[in-house]
Amino acid sequence: MDRLIRGAQELGIPLNKGHLSLFQAYYEELVEWNRRFNLTAITDYQGVQVRHFLDSLSCLLALPQADLQAGVRVIDVGTGAGFPGVPLKILCPGMHLTLLEATRKKVAFLEHLTRRLELRGVQVIHARAEELGRRPIHREQYDWALARAVAEMPTLAEYLLPLVRVGGAILAQKGEGGPAEVHAAEEAIRILGGRVQRLVLVNLHGLAETRYLVVVDKVAATPEKYPRRPGIPVKRPLG
Numbered sequence: 387m388d389r390l391i392r393g394a395q396e397l398g399i400p401l402n403k404g405h406l407s408l409f410q411a412y413y414e415e416l417v418e419w420n421r422r423f424n425l426t427a428i429t430d431y432q433g434v435q436v437r438h439f440l441d442s443l444s445c446l447l448a449l450p451q452a453d454l455q456a457g458v459r460v461i462d463v464g465t466g467a468g469f470p471g472v473p474l475k476i477l478c479p480g481m482h483l484t485l486l487e488a489t490r491k492k493v494a495f496l497e498h499l500t501r502r503l504e505l506r507g508v509q510v511i512h513a514r515a516e517e518l519g520r521r522p523i524h525r526e527q528y529d530w531a532l533a534r535a536v537a538e539m540p541t542l543a544e545y546l547l548p549l550v551r552v553g554g555a556i557l558a559q560k561g562e563g564g565p566a567e568v569h570a571a572e573e574a575i576r577i578l579g580g581r582v583q584r585l586v587l588v589n590l591h592g593l594a595e596t597r598y599l600v601v602v603d604k605v606a607a608t609p610e611k612y613p614r615r616p617g618i619p620v621k622r623p624l625g
């Protein structure tokens with residue numbers, strides 16, 4: 387786990403032995419399950435440490451560990467094999483984490499993984515964001531909604547903002563096109579009750595690519611008609 391340790395140090399995130407043994411077990415389960423199901427294209431030891439674990443932990447640059455303590459409700463939308471939610475949960479065990487994923491086999495992996503890592507306070511849900519955002523027990527219930535590599539910004543805003551309470555925020559992990567995507571999504575964000583708070587530039591150890599964390603505050607309730615039916619936010623993005 388040298389790459390992860392070094393990269394996390396550079397980001398100012400100290401990792402202890404307990405964290406590292408959980409990341410090692412996570413890596414082993416990911417590779418093992420990936421033999422049977424296609425969970426991720428990145429399975430080499432170095433790649434997983436940097437592109438999955440460290441990249442997920444980089445969310446802490448915009449969402450400090452101090453804000454992810456007991457009782458804070460976080461939802462990771464389109465989490466896939468658990469990114470960025472599970473690495474954040476390893477660092478911040480007190481938070482309540484909901485992992486939302488539309489693909490059944492990934493949900494099966496997440497259920498297995500959370501048992502194997504003995505993570506408490508994690509709920510795994512097999513559903514689409516467009517459905518969950520309309521269910522009263524999930525709508526406007528979360529302090530934070532996160533996503534990495536799920537959709538373009540206007541679509542993503544329609545997935546995430548309905549789930550967050552007024553006063554909460556969303557965090558989207560984006561690549562070098564982050565600023566342009568945010569600019570193009572300004573109207574969609576406004577319609578859904580959001581206001582762009584900031585973009586944080588992220589450089590990861592050993593990677594040349596630039597990444598951004600996009601933080602959008604929820605400043606007003608999302609109008610009733612959003613999110614629209616499954617598939618519509620992708621087909622007809624707002625704005």
Ligand code: SAM
Nearest residue numbers: 464465466469487488489513514515534535536
């Ligand atoms: N966030 C993970 C990561 O960064 O490794 C997975 C990224 S993967 C490219 C996108 C994931 O989002 C897929 O697993 C897909 O099933 C899920 N997804 C896409 N649209 C979704 C939706 N509307 N609701 C729930 N999950 C969705």
